[in-house]
Amino acid sequence: MSSFRKRALDEFSSHRAERFYVEKQPVSQYFGQNVFDIEKMRRYLSSEAFEAVQLAVIDGVKIDRSIANQIASGMKAWALERGATHYTHWFHPLTDATAEKHEAFVDPSKNGGVFENFRGEALVQQEPDASSFPNGGLRNTFEARGYSAWDPSSPAFIIDDTLCIPSVFVAYTGESLDMKTPHLKSLQQLDKAATELAKMFDSKAARVNVMLGIEQEYFLVDEALYRARPDLMLCNRTLIGHTAAKDQQLEDHYFGAIPSRVMCFMKDFETEAFKLGVVLKTRHNEVAPNQFEFAPYHAEANLSVDHNLMMMILMRKIAKRHKLKVIFHEKPFAGINGSGKHCNWSMVTNTGVNLLSPGKTPRNNIQFLSFFVSVIRAVYEHHHLLMSSVASLNNSYRLGGSEAPPAIMSVFCGTTLTEVLDSIENMAITDDSEENRAIKLDIVNKIPEILPDNTDRNRTSPFAFTGNRFEFRAVGSSVNVASSMFILNAAVAQQIMRFKTLADKEMSEGLSKDEAILKVIRLFIIESKNIRFEGNGYSEEWHREAARRGLKGITDIPGAFAAFLDKKTLTLMEETHVLSEREVEARYEVLNEIFVKKLQIEARVIGDLTINHIIPTAIKFQNSLIENVLGLKELFGEDEYKSMSEKQLLSIKKISGYIQMLRDDVYGIINARKEANKIASHPERAVNYSDNVLPYIEKLRITTDKLEMLVDDELWPLPKYRELLFWR
Numbered sequence: 001m002s003s004f005r006k007r008a009l010d011e012f013s014s015h016r017a018e019r020f021y022v023e024k025q026p027v028s029q030y031f032g033q034n035v036f037d038i039e040k041m042r043r044y045l046s047s048e049a050f051e052a053v054q055l056a057v058i059d060g061v062k063i064d065r066s067i068a069n070q071i072a073s074g075m076k077a078w079a080l081e082r083g084a085t086h087y088t089h090w091f092h093p094l095t096d097a098t099a100e101k102h103e104a105f106v107d108p109s110k111n112g113g114v115f116e117n118f119r120g121e122a123l124v125q126q127e128p129d130a131s132s133f134p135n136g137g138l139r140n141t142f143e144a145r146g147y148s149a150w151d152p153s154s155p156a157f158i159i160d161d162t163l164c165i166p167s168v169f170v171a172y173t174g175e176s177l178d179m180k181t182p183h184l185k186s187l188q189q190l191d192k193a194a195t196e197l198a199k200m201f202d203s204k205a206a207r208v209n210v211m212l213g214i215e216q217e218y219f220l221v222d223e224a225l226y227r228a229r230p231d232l233m234l235c236n237r238t239l240i241g242h243t244a245a246k247d248q249q250l251e252d253h254y255f256g257a258i259p260s261r262v263m264c265f266m267k268d269f270e271t272e273a274f275k276l277g278v279v280l281k282t283r284h285n286e287v288a289p290n291q292f293e294f295a296p297y298h299a300e301a302n303l304s305v306d307h308n309l310m311m312m313i314l315m316r317k318i319a320k321r322h323k324l325k326v327i328f329h330e331k332p333f334a335g336i337n338g339s340g341k342h343c344n345w346s347m348v349t350n351t352g353v354n355l356l357s358p359g360k361t362p363r364n365n366i367q368f369l370s371f372f373v374s375v376i377r378a379v380y381e382h383h384h385l386l387m388s389s390v391a392s393l394n395n396s397y398r399l400g401g402s403e404a405p406p407a408i409m410s411v412f413c414g415t416t417l418t419e420v421l422d423s424i425e426n427m428a429i430t431d432d433s434e435e436n437r438a439i440k441l442d443i444v445n446k447i448p449e450i451l452p453d454n455t456d457r458n459r460t461s462p463f464a465f466t467g468n469r470f471e472f473r474a475v476g477s478s479v480n481v482a483s484s485m486f487i488l489n490a491a492v493a494q495q496i497m498r499f500k501t502l503a504d505k506e507m508s509e510g511l512s513k514d515e516a517i518l519k520v521i522r523l524f525i526i527e528s529k530n531i532r533f534e535g536n537g538y539s540e541e542w543h544r545e546a547a548r549r550g551l552k553g554i555t556d557i558p559g560a561f562a563a564f565l566d567k568k569t570l571t572l573m574e575e576t577h578v579l580s581e582r583e584v585e586a587r588y589e590v591l592n593e594i595f596v597k598k599l600q601i602e603a604r605v606i607g608d609l610t611i612n613h614i615i616p617t618a619i620k621f622q623n624s625l626i627e628n629v630l631g632l633k634e635l636f637g638e639d640e641y642k643s644m645s646e647k648q649l650l651s652i653k654k655i656s657g658y659i660q661m662l663r664d665d666v667y668g669i670i671n672a673r674k675e676a677n678k679i680a681s682h683p684e685r686a687v688n689y690s691d692n693v694l695p696y697i698e699k700l701r702i703t704t705d706k707l708e709m710l711v712d713d714e715l716w717p718l719p720k721y722r723e724l725l726f727w728r
């Protein structure tokens with residue numbers, strides 16, 4: 001067998017299940033020990049400093065310099081006790097990765113030694129030379145300054161020996177260069193809008209928080225095998241590889257017993273996650289072989305996003321000890337399910353009311369319906385943008401297959417709520433007769449207290465109501481979900497504001513509060529009817545039906561990016577103060593740039609694999625066949641050979657045909673790239689790459705996968721799907 005693959009398989013078989021991070025105490029004893037949370041703040045900060053942080057967290061009050069010094073010094077004392085030697089502003093640039101630049105606490109002292117130093121300025125702001133982060137033209141390299149600024153609403157934490165300070169990242173001119181800033185702004189807007197509306201029902205409502213529970217899917221691959229696959233190493237996905245004879249058709253992996261090596265990894269990961277204050281609640285096998293999922297208990301949205309990104313860092317680190325690689329790519333393996341990050345989303349008031357939870361009383365239910373229809377209306381209004389927000393090269397390989405949501409937005413409500421919405425649509429709001437009043441009351445009363453477990457499930461819907469929250473399922477597994485969440489938040493804020501304005505107007509024109517609210521609920525139901533769909537989202541009929549309804553899906557990725565430049569999007573972003581037009585344009589640039597770069601890398605890697613791995617292997621095998629033919633001819637003579645071994649000649653011809661095709665297509669993809677690279681504008685280049693480079697990747701794959709089935713297994717140089725995916 002090819003030594004490359006053989007060595008990897010040998011190494012792989014020596015890997016064992018083992019635990020490295022074992023805690024003897026119950027989780028509650030060490031939970032959060034690596035987080036500078038409220039409890040630690042109380043212990044390490046003066047009451048003045050503690051108050052200041054709380055005010056900053058709750059009301060966004062600015063922290064002044066002298067207090068910042070006090071906070072920094074308390075934080076330092078805690079971090080040093082926990083063995084930290086460095087600190088970093090931890091931020092989320094537009095790449096989906098997280099960024100950190102570590103600074104040692106130590107500074108030189110006058111007498112030639114060092115002392116641990118951490119001043120307020122260092123806590124509040126850093127100035128990383130950030131010219132190499134994507135910025136979509138918001139910064140020129142000659143004014144490369146970018147600032148990272150502390151986000152006090154997400155507590156600092158320690159990973160390894162580094163104190164990480166969650167931060168936003170903005171340009172010198174104040175424009176945001178990260179994912180966190182627009183997300184925070186959208187949460188603020190939604191808070192403002194939703195509180196105003198909630199006050200109509202509950203005079204004590206003073207704040208509305210978005211709660212987010214992110215389910216993370218991922219694959220695990222053995223490290224030795226991973227290293228023997230240049231495509232996994234450089235693109236995080238297999239560009240070639242024939243599907244294994246068995247994959248997920250027996251449905252024996254989902255919720256199955258977790259393999260022991262994986263279990264050891266999971267337990268170690270969970271132990272460290274608990275120390276970081278993340279309540280990991282659920283773990284299980286996913287549908288595809290070697291695919292898994294974890295879900296933490298939902299938390300306030302900004303925190304939840306930070307936690308998810310922390311977990312991704314932690315998983316990679318811990319997997320290394322287990323000689324595993326975590327693959328977050330949306331579609332690492334062809335022919336089996338890809339991975340997503342389901343975003344469970346709800347709104348809750350400071351008084352503890354989940355605004356998306358139907359209640360026991362009619363009053364609660366009118367409140368529930370107001371928020372419920374506002375979300376649906378928002379998803380309808382910005383359906384194309386929301387779906388476009390999950391578009392990426394990676395996710396394009398997953399979406400729309402019969403495994404993940406279709407690339408058309410729709411909302412699933414379930415039978416009970418569909419009936420309620422339909423009956424409200426059909427009722428007469430302003431008819432004040434005794435009889436009609438009774439009907440109205442009855443409709444509202446009819447909403448039972450729907451227990452989350454009691455709601456229907458529709459796995460084919462990209463946006464489903466699941467009893468007390470909505471679940472957005474199209475988001476990719478490798479991304480920072482803030483990139484979709486800020487759009488959802490802004491869109492909902494916009495509709496809630498509109499709801500309130502319309503209700504106020506009806507009241508000023510003489511309707512009672514309940515009637516006014518019901519009238520707007522009904523209006524929203526009618527306006528957004530087209531986005532509601534209860535059927536099978538994977539079906540052909542739905543695609544036709546959606547087109548009839550005027551719902552715009554995404555067909556190609558650069559086309560989806562263009563949704564950001566729609567007038568409607570710009571108005572939404574400006575109205576909610578989430579992004580300025582310039583910031584939107586910059587993001588649009590970055591999306592296109594990243595798309596091109598990723599595709600460029602894939603094109604290079606598949607070219608390399610084809611020329612340097614696959615073709616030489618195919619030739620070697622072909623030579624052995626030729627040698628065999630010549631030998632047989634020598635032995636039996638030309639005539640007798642002809643009658644006995646026609647098939648063998650056919651094989652040789654076939655292989656040689658495939659080799660020729662591969663050569664042509666590699667030549668083709670190189671030329672297509674060359675041509676595309678001449679285009680200066682990122683968006684135009686992206687379109688060209690999508691039209692002219694992308695098709696070659698699929699074409700090359702088809703041919704190499706056919707060769708994999710023909711060539712002697714001993715010679716095949718890359719670990720095969722069955723080796724990558726099936727092991728216990």
Ligand code: ADP
Nearest residue numbers: 211212213214295296297298344345346468469
């Ligand atoms: P599923 O059955 O859809 O796979 P999981 O149990 O894997 O669900 O994950 C559900 C996620 O939804 C968890 O993170 C959970 O905390 C979260 N969740 C539950 N209720 C709410 C809510 N009201 N708001 C936001 N998230 C919620």
Ligand code: MG
Nearest residue numbers: 215282293295
């Ligand atoms: Mg789940």
